[in-house]
Amino acid sequence: GAVVSQHPSRVICKSGTSVKIECRSLDFQATTMFWYRQFPKQSLMLMATSNEGSKATYEQGVEKDKFLINHASLTLSTLTVTSAHPEDSSFYICTGQNQETQYFGPGTRLLVL
Amino acid sequence: GENVEQHPSTLSVQEGDSAVIKCTYSDSASNYFPWYKQELGKGPQLIIDIRSNVGEKKDQRIAVTLNKTAKHFSLHITETQPEDSAVYFCAASLHNNDYKLSFGAGTTVTVRA
Numbered sequence: 001g002a003v004v005s006q007h008p009s010r011v012i013c014k015s016g017t018s019v020k021i022e023c024r025s026l027d028f029q030a031t032t033m034f035w036y037r038q039f040p041k042q043s044l045m046l047m048a049t050s051n052e053g054s055k056a057t058y059e060q061g062v063e064k065d066k067f068l069i070n071h072a073s074l075t076l077s078t079l080t081v082t083s084a085h086p087e088d089s090s091f092y093i094c095t096g097q098n099q100e101t102q103y104f105g106p107g108t109r110l111l112v113l
Numbered sequence: 114g115e116n117v118e119q120h121p122s123t124l125s126v127q128e129g130d131s132a133v134i135k136c137t138y139s140d141s142a143s144n145y146f147p148w149y150k151q152e153l154g155k156g157p158q159l160i161i162d163i164r165s166n167v168g169e170k171k172d173q174r175i176a177v178t179l180n181k182t183a184k185h186f187s188l189h190i191t192e193t194q195p196e197d198s199a200v201y202f203c204a205a206s207l208h209n210n211d212y213k214l215s216f217g218a219g220t221t222v223t224v225r226a
Contacts, residue, residue, distance in 0.1 A: 001159070032212065043202065043218045044157070049211060057211075093156050097212055100145055104156035 002028045002098040006105035013084055014113055021079045021108045023094030029074035030096035035067075038091040038107075050077040084112045115140040117205050119217025126193050127225050134220045136203035137185040143205040146186050147214070148177060151200045160201075161188070193224045 003026040013019050023033055033050040048069055049057040056069035068080040081088055089112045095102040116139040126132045138146075144165035149157035163170045163177045163186065170177050174193075179186040190197055200221050204214040 004156075006156075034213075044216045046213065049213065100212065101147065101159060101162065102212070102214060103159065104149070107154075107156040109154075 002096060002101070002103040004030075004094065004096045004103050004105040006094060006108050008108060009106060010109045010111075012111045012113065015085050016083055018080055018082045019084055019110060021081075021092055021094075021110075023077045023079070023096070023105055025075045025096035025098070025103075028096065028098045030077075030098065031074060032097040033071060033077040034095045034097070034102060035069060035077075035079050036093045036095070038093060040091075044093065047079075081110065084110070086112045088112050115143055115205055115207070115215035117203060117215045117217045119203050119220060121220060122218065123221045123223070125223045125225060128193060128195060130193055132188075132190040132193050132197070132222055132224075134188045134201055134203065134222075135185060136187070136205075136217050137183075138205040138215075139184070140205070140207065141181075141184060143207050143215075145206045145212075146177070146179060147204050147206075148175075148188050149202045149204065151202065151219075153199075157202060190222075193222075195224050195226050198222055198224045 005024045007022045035047045036044045047062045050069045050071040052071045058064045071077040093107040094105045119136045147162035150160045151157040174191045176189040200219045202219050203217040206214045
């Protein structure tokens with residue numbers, strides 16, 4: 001199956017700092033990647049669709065200036081949480097689109113103090 | 114947009130028994146229905162999927178059925194084992210240009226040894 005990696009797996013930062021999360025498709029090229037966030041014991045909430053070579057499409061209610069997405073290559077998308085605050089603490093998960101199937105990365109646990 | 118409802122929210126079964134999770138969707142144009150298994154602290158893993166031109170699909174102990182008329186689909190796990198304990202999510206998508214997935218709320222399955 002298709003493999004997606006994320007880095008880092010866990011990050012703790014101070015309020016006001018920015019955090020970058022990387023999402024890589026290891027054995028396939030992903031023209032489209034998706035970014036989700038998941039709060040404890042809740043479902044997956046789509047944040048944005050990341051398309052290689054173009055601007056990301058954000059879901060309603062997601063601040064594009066706070067969650068910066070860059071998809072510079074067919075195997076890498078990055079999510080930067082700018083000026084993070086405690087309420088941004090969550091589990092962030094990306095997917096790589098391979099044909100009609102989305103394959104999830106292992107997730108990044110963000111804790112903002 | 115698409116709305117996916119999933120039941121039950123929790124399910125406890127004795128090892129060796131079967132587990133059934135049901136989902137309904139609202140958009141009759143949806144044509145792709147994956148199921149994901151998420152273990153604690155990890156990203157969801159695709160376990161099986163079905164397309165709208167198929168009524169049933171089976172992979173060893175896991176099977177999925179789809180009723181397009183009623184707009185519902187179900188996951189069946191037979192001969193459950195303790196390692197089947199996890200959160201299961203159903204999803205639906207319309208395979209147009211964006212392949213966005215709409216997720217159910219999840220079902221926490223506990224297999225009692």
